[in-house]
Amino acid sequence: MNPFRGEGEWLKAALHTHSTVSDGTLAPDRLVQSYVEAGFDIVAITDHWRLTQPNARDDVILVPGAELGFDMIAPAYPRQSAEFLVYGLTDIPEDPGGDRSNWYFSDEDNYEVRTFPSLSEGTKWAAGQGAVTYVAHPYWNQLPPHELMAMEGYTGIEVFNGSAELECGRGDSSPWWDLLLGEGREVFGIATDDQHYPLFELGTAWTMLNVAERSPAAVLDALRTGASYFSHGPSIYDVSDQDGGMEITCSPARSIRLQTEEEFGACVTVGRAGRRMGQILETDGRGLITRAFVEGAAERRYRRVVIVDEHGNRAWSNPL
Numbered sequence: 001m002n003p004f005r006g007e008g009e010w011l012k013a014a015l016h017t018h019s020t021v022s023d024g025t026l027a028p029d030r031l032v033q034s035y036v037e038a039g040f041d042i043v044a045i046t047d048h049w050r051l052t053q054p055n056a057r058d059d060v061i062l063v064p065g066a067e068l069g070f071d072m073i074a075p076a077y078p079r080q081s082a083e084f085l086v087y088g089l090t091d092i093p094e095d096p097g098g099d100r101s102n103w104y105f106s107d108e109d110n111y112e113v114r115t116f117p118s119l120s121e122g123t124k125w126a127a128g129q130g131a132v133t134y135v136a137h138p139y140w141n142q143l144p145p146h147e148l149m150a151m152e153g154y155t156g157i158e159v160f161n162g163s164a165e166l167e168c169g170r171g172d173s174s175p176w177w178d179l180l181l182g183e184g185r186e187v188f189g190i191a192t193d194d195q196h197y198p199l200f201e202l203g204t205a206w207t208m209l210n211v212a213e214r215s216p217a218a219v220l221d222a223l224r225t226g227a228s229y230f231s232h233g234p235s236i237y238d239v240s241d242q243d244g245g246m247e248i249t250c251s252p253a254r255s256i257r258l259q260t261e262e263e264f265g266a267c268v269t270v271g272r273a274g275r276r277m278g279q280i281l282e283t284d285g286r287g288l289i290t291r292a293f294v295e296g297a298a299e300r301r302y303r304r305v306v307i308v309d310e311h312g313n314r315a316w317s318n319p320l
Contacts, residue, residue, distance in 0.1 A: 003210040003227040013042035013207045016192030022047035023111040028054035038203045049112045069115040082141040088131040123153025139173040140164040156188035162204030163194035181302045182261040191230035205232040226318040233313025245295040252288035257306040258296040266295045
């Protein structure tokens, strides 16, 4: 599926954010208003073990969500668990059945952790509600890739988390994503700000969804099918198959990469030591790339595009 060739509308989504119902600092309705003011079209409040329901409004699509937990197979330290994001759920289980030694509640932060026995058990429960699941920040959680590989039922992973990147430099989980894709798993990605403190985090990353209509159902469908790209800076306008590679149109970029399994990716880059495994087709007034052809054989196990702007910020396509 190539969402850049579709007929839907591109909408900007906040898919991981927290309110005062758990450990955020803005009340739900004020949080939604802040995202509207920042130019977002879709908001999913994903409070920890809480189903937060802000008041409906006409200028933004609200998707019910939550951030839930699961026990890891071989935790490296006490109370180590990992988390997943659920979209389109209708309730939250009182007792998800996990190891209670991993459960805790912080009065100071209004932060709660409960766990399912495994990620597969959690995604099975979510599927029973018709919900969509993405694994949250695997690098930040120190979730071993082999454990993620052993689990089933999730649609994708949170490839970039703005809060984790700002807090401790562990926001980029794209190596986990490439390992899954290289093993032939169909796994999509999202980017989020994981906002708790809006002054620092709100709007630091987002996901662009290509939707058939402005409705929660259409948002869930786009998440299920990977009809999206995601970013913490640049924009991707078009990606099309060409003989021997792909043609990409984007906001001004220092580098355009076509990433695949193993070492078979390629890039087109400007500037000192710029490598051109393809051809620059258009630039802006400063010489940054706005359209390029990048080499990449169609028989590769997967192909995904990465845009890198002049500041080092990136945008990622899903596998095409």
